[in-house]
Amino acid sequence: MLAHIDQGSGPPVLLLHGGALDHRLWEPQIAALARTHRVVAPDLRGHGASPTPTAPFRHVDDVAALVRDLRLDPVTVAGVSLGASVAVDLAIEAPELVARLVVSGAGASGAKFRDPATLDLLARWAQAGRDRDRERWTAIFLELGFGPGRPFADVxxxxxxxxARMTDGTLDHHVPDGAPVLPVPVADVEARLPTLQVPVLAITGLLDSPDHQRMAREVAQAAGGRVVEVAGAGHYPNLERPEIVTGALQAFLREHFPGS
Structure with a gap:
């Protein structure tokens, strides 16, 4: 089972973190949501206190197993970045487990990047990884996280x-000397978005890259959901504008939807 925290009682909420981070990404929301809900926040495999992968795996299978083992289904699942893509995977691969879906900073796994500036940044980030240049890799990761071209002095x-602490922890504990074992992608998720049958909320930081904003919006549009825009925030609006994101989540959880 994935390492996780489990706080509060009431309708269940599952919070999924972004790549190279861990469950602490959701620290501003966990205590607030746990006043009225059971909040579970895992560390995905290869992150935090969960094990480092040694064989091919899919994040969605790990998360589905956690939901079943903890008897959370049906659960509201919210994800940021990588966590958003895993949340979409779960809603498509195991729809019986998901009651509502919240995505931020990403959408369907496998969605294509189009913005030239973001593509260039991603290419340089990948090269830093191949060069085993940790300092350059981290600097580009943070630039992606807080908005391409945005001065760190504005954060x-x-x-x-x-x-940075979460990223350092991932690099220290989960990046082997050899080639890492990467997750196996879920097939054709972008094409399967129209099959989503759950209420969807997309939360997008307006300083995030155009592609990340677009991906989150596409999930909401496919399911007839809605978008909350967060000014003054990049890829992690729940950290930069926690009161706005927490309020949007609480409002979404209070809404009644047919069949919920």
Missing amino acids: DPAVLAHV
Whole structure:
């Protein structure tokens, strides 16, 4: 089972973190949501206190097993970045487990990047990984996280340090000397978006890259959901504008939907 925290009681909420981070990404929301809900926040495989992968795997299978083992179904699942893509995978691969879906900073796994500036940044980030240049890799990761071209001086130092600590933990504990075992992608998720049958909320930071914003919006549009735009925030609006994101989540959880 994935390492996880489990707090509060009531209707279940599952919070999935972004790549190279861990469950602490959701720290601003966990206590607030746990007042009225059972909140479970795992570390995905290869992150935090969960094991480092040694054989091919799919994040969606790990998360589905956790939901079943903890008897959370049907659960509201919310994800940021990688976590958003895993959340979409879960809603498509195991729709019986998901009651509502919240995505931020990403959408369907396998969705294509189009923005030239973002593509260039991703190419340089990948090269830094191949070069085993940790300092350059981390700097580009943080630039992607807080908005391409945005000066770090414009970011709350405490938030920047929080993300850097999580990234350092991932690099220290889960990146082997050899080639890492990467997750197996779920097939054709983007084409399967119209099969989504759950209420969807997309939360997008307006300083995030155009592609990340588009991907989240596409999930909401496919399911007839809605989008909350967060000014002054990049890829992690729940950290940079926690009161807005927490309020949007609480409002979404209070809504009644047919069949919910």
